Structure formats: structure tokens, C-alpha cells
Amino acid sequence: MDTNGRRERVKLHIYNKTDGIEHFHQDIELLYVLEGTLEVTSGEETVHLEAEDIFVLNANKHHMLNGSENVLFLQLSILYQTVSDVLQSGDVIFWCNSTNDKSERYEELRKILKVLLKHYVEMKGDTANFGHIALCYRVLDNLSMYFLVRTSDKEMLDEQDKFDERIRQINNYIRANYSQPISLKELADQLYLSNGYLSRFFQAELWDEFCGISD
Amino acid sequence: MDTNGRRERVKLHIYNKTDGIEHFHQDIELLYVLEGTLEVTSGEETVHLEAEDIFVLNANKHHMLNGSENVLFLQLSILYQTVSDVLQSGDVIFWCNSTNDKSERYEELRKILKVLLKHYVEMKGDTANFGHIALCYRVLDNLSMYFLVRTSDKEMLDEQDKFDERIRQINNYIRANYSQPISLKELADQLYLSNGYLSRFFQAELWDEFCGISD
Numbered sequence: 287m288d289t290n291g292r293r294e295r296v297k298l299h300i301y302n303k304t305d306g307i308e309h310f311h312q313d314i315e316l317l318y319v320l321e322g323t324l325e326v327t328s329g330e331e332t333v334h335l336e337a338e339d340i341f342v343l344n345a346n347k348h349h350m351l352n353g354s355e356n357v358l359f360l361q362l363s364i365l366y367q368t369v370s371d372v373l374q375s376g377d378v379i380f381w382c383n384s385t386n387d388k389s390e391r392y393e394e395l396r397k398i399l400k401v402l403l404k405h406y407v408e409m410k411g412d413t414a415n416f417g418h419i420a421l422c423y424r425v426l427d428n429l430s431m432y433f434l435v436r437t438s439d440k441e442m443l444d445e446q447d448k449f450d451e452r453i454r455q456i457n458n459y460i461r462a463n464y465s466q467p468i469s470l471k472e473l474a475d476q477l478y479l480s481n482g483y484l485s486r487f488f489q490a491e492l493w494d495e496f497c498g499i500s501d
Numbered sequence: 502m503d504t505n506g507r508r509e510r511v512k513l514h515i516y517n518k519t520d521g522i523e524h525f526h527q528d529i530e531l532l533y534v535l536e537g538t539l540e541v542t543s544g545e546e547t548v549h550l551e552a553e554d555i556f557v558l559n560a561n562k563h564h565m566l567n568g569s570e571n572v573l574f575l576q577l578s579i580l581y582q583t584v585s586d587v588l589q590s591g592d593v594i595f596w597c598n599s600t601n602d603k604s605e606r607y608e609e610l611r612k613i614l615k616v617l618l619k620h621y622v623e624m625k626g627d628t629a630n631f632g633h634i635a636l637c638y639r640v641l642d643n644l645s646m647y648f649l650v651r652t653s654d655k656e657m658l659d660e661q662d663k664f665d666e667r668i669r670q671i672n673n674y675i676r677a678n679y680s681q682p683i684s685l686k687e688l689a690d691q692l693y694l695s696n697g698y699l700s701r702f703f704q705a706e707l708w709d710e711f712c713g714i715s716d
Contacts (some may be wrong), residue, residue, distance in 0.1 A: 415587065416587060416638050416644075416645055417642040417646075419638045419641075421635075423631050423634045423638055424631075424632075424635045427631035427635055430630070431632075
């Protein structure tokens with residue numbers, strides 16, 4: 287929140303240290319390493335980012351960041367609802383990890399991030415201007431053009447990912463609609479699940495965690 | 502509103518005719534004539550726009566548009582609250598009228614509007630994408646950099662304008678805060694007016710109109 291209570295849809299931070307604490311949030315998080323190295327651990331997997339690497343953490347993905355002593359990185363927190371509203375989908379995932387993919391599309395994204403960073407420095411960190419907002423939306427444009435996962439691509443996901451994915455879908459749907467009461471039936475309809483499946487899902491061990499999420 | 506109920510903050514329309522009916526709205530309206538001519542009448546004043554002219558109608562300004570038979574123009578409706586939130590001011594006015602000012606800053610704005618228009622045509626009028634939104638914010642960036650009126654410039658406004666201006670301020674303040682109850686005292690404090698002045702203001706003939714506005 288800024289001083290006016292306005293929640294910025296895309297929020298830029300520059301960090302030179304990490305706390306190493308596992309956490310999660312609905313915001314989509316883009317990380318761009320400027321100096322040093324950064325380890326991103328999510329579940330069993332750890333990704334090692336070096337300078338110029340870009341990585342996107344999707345909504346509600348548990349993660350933990352550990353940077354080297356000289357680490358400097360840019361973080362963009364992207365409000366999930368902004369993306370789901372514009373793309374008109376409750377099911378948005380970006381696959382963006384420059385450590386295992388050296389394609390040119392990362393070069394273009396880096397260029398935009400550098401322009402955004404330059405503008406941010408020139409404005410002395412003031413983000414209450416339309417130039418900054420326009421550049422943030424250019425990042426989102428690039429992400430949605432080149433890194434958005436379509437449903438047909440998802441067959442590659444393994445079973446564990448499918449389960450995680452289901453949790454994300456349900457949580458995202460509730461968040462996107464949480465100003466209105468949602469029945470289990472509506473939720474099941476939206477997510478193409480049977481009412482019975484969803485009831486069982488809610489009776490599983492995730493219930494406690496889920497209650498926490500939807501607080 | 503689009504089909505999802507999302508109110509676009511900047512909405513682009515292309516028109517090839519006008520209805521000639523006087524109206525007003527809180528949205529700031531940018532007009533850019535592509536072909537033909539367009540007359541914009543606001544109060545006693547009529548501005549004659551030709552191809553390549555740009556004109557901004559400020560929030561709540563009564564106006565009427567009359568185009569030639571071959572008119573083609575772009576209209577950007579800009580949600581007032583978006584501008585007042587980002588600029589952190591309840592008092593935003595743009596002075597943008599290329600018919601009486603031939604300075605280079607209009608050339609830059611025209612360029613951005615042409616890029617926006619090209620993108621819009623390429624996307625076949627689909628505005629639910631981040632590229633379109635980024636370009637709309639570039640227009641807002643240009644407007645706020647080169648066409649925003651600062652309070653110190655306003656001494657040039659004559660008495661009638663000051664009165665119109667006061668109505669706009671009050672209306673804009675109420676709109677920007679209309680989710681919360683507003684007392685006359687708060688309104689007076691925000692607008693640096695005495696409570697008595699504001700009471701008299703509300704008892705004047707504007708009361709009926711004002712009630713309509715704040716519906």
C-alpha cells in the first residue's frame with residue numbers, strides 16, 4: 287500500500303539481502319538478479335540464479351530465497367487479480383526460468399527490465415507516475431506474450447504439479463471472487479470438478495492451510 | 502464495463518459520427534481527429550478541430566460534439582480516479598488544445614497516439630491485453646508530463662472558470678471518496694473552504710444538479 291491506500295498493481299523492490307524464510311503469497315513474483323547469486327527453493331526444487339537470470343514464481347507457490355553476500359536483485363510483485371482480469375482467466379501460470387532455457391525471449395524481457403530499472407533510478411524510486419506504470423505493463427505484456435502457459439501445455443506437468451495446480455486454481459478463484467459469497471457448487475462448476483470431489487478435497491489435510499489462505 | 506465487469510481505466514473508441522447532444526461525465530476525455538473536422542462546444546466556447554488536432558476535455562465539463570460528414574476521430578475516456586490516485590491530487594486539469602498552441606509537445610503526443618491506434622488495429626480492437634494498457638499509460642505519462650496544469654498556473658483562470666473549477670473540485674472529491682460517508686466539514690477541510698461557504702454553496706441553484714451528480 288502506498289500512503290494513499292492505493293495498492294499498486296505491480297510493485298517494484300530492489301533487495302541486497304534475503305531472509306531465507308519460507309513463505310507464499312498470491313502475488314506473482316518476478317525475480318531478476320543484478321549482482322551476486324540467488325537460490326530460490328520451492329518444495330523439493332532449488333533453482334540457482336546468477337547475474338542476469340530471470341525467474342517467475344507463480345501465485346501461491348511456497349518459496350524461500352537465499353542470496354549470496356553481494357546479492358542485488360529486482361523483485362516485481364504482480365497483483366494476481368490484475369493478470370486474471372485482463373487475461374480473463376482464473377488460471378494463469380508463467381513459465382519463466384532463464385537458467386534452463388537460453389532462448390532469445392529472455393533477452394527482450396531483460397531489455398524492458400533494464401529500461402524499467404533506469405526509469406526507477408531516474409525518478410529516485412518514486413513510482414507514483416504514469417511512466418513507471420506504463421513500463422510495468424510492458425513487462426506484463428512481454429510475460430503474457432512469451433511466457434504464459436496455455437492449458438494444452440499443461441499435460442507436461444506431473445501429478446504433484448497437477449495437485450499443486452488444483453490448489454492454486456481454487457485459491458485464485460476464491461480470491462478473485464471473495465467479495466461475493468461462493469458456494470461449493472459454484473466453485474465446482476467453475477473448476478470443472480464434481481461437487482463430491484471438491485467436498486473430499488476440502489476434507490483432506492489441506493483444510494487448515496486453506497482456511498489460513500482465505501482469511 | 503467489459504464483459505467481466507472490469508471497468509477499463511482508459512477506454513479507446515473510434516467514432517465516425519457525433520450526436521450533437523450536450524452532456525458531461527467525470528471521465529477526462531481526449532479527442533484526436535483523424536479525418537474531417539470536429540467542433541467541440543463547451544459553454545460559450547467552440548473549438549474547431551481539424552485532422553491531427555488534439556483536445557482534452559476535463560472532468561465534468563459540459564460539452565457537445567459536432568463532426569463533419571466525413572469525420573473520424575479517436576476518443577480516450579480516462580477514469581478520473583486513476584489520474585487523481587497516481588498524481589495524488591484531487592485537483593487535476595490538463596490544458597491540451599493543439600488549435601491554439603503549435604508547440605512540439607503535441608508532435609510527441611501524436612506519435613504515441615498513432616502507436617496506440619496501430620496496436621489497436623493490429624489487435625482487431627481487442628483491448629484486453631497488456632500491450633494496449635501499457636500504451637494507454639504512455640499517453641497518460643505524456644499528458645501528465647507536458648499538459649498538466651499546476652495550481653500556480655491557475656491564476657490565469659477568470660472568475661467564471663474559478664467557479665466551474667470549484668464545482669469540479671467538490672464533485673471530484675466526492676466521487677473519489679464516495680465509498681465513505683463525507684461530512685460537510687470534511688469536504689470544507691479538504692477544499693480549504695469555510696464550512697459556512699460550503700453550506701451557502703450547497704444552498705445555491707446548484708443543489709439540484711449536484712444531487713444528480715452524486716447519485
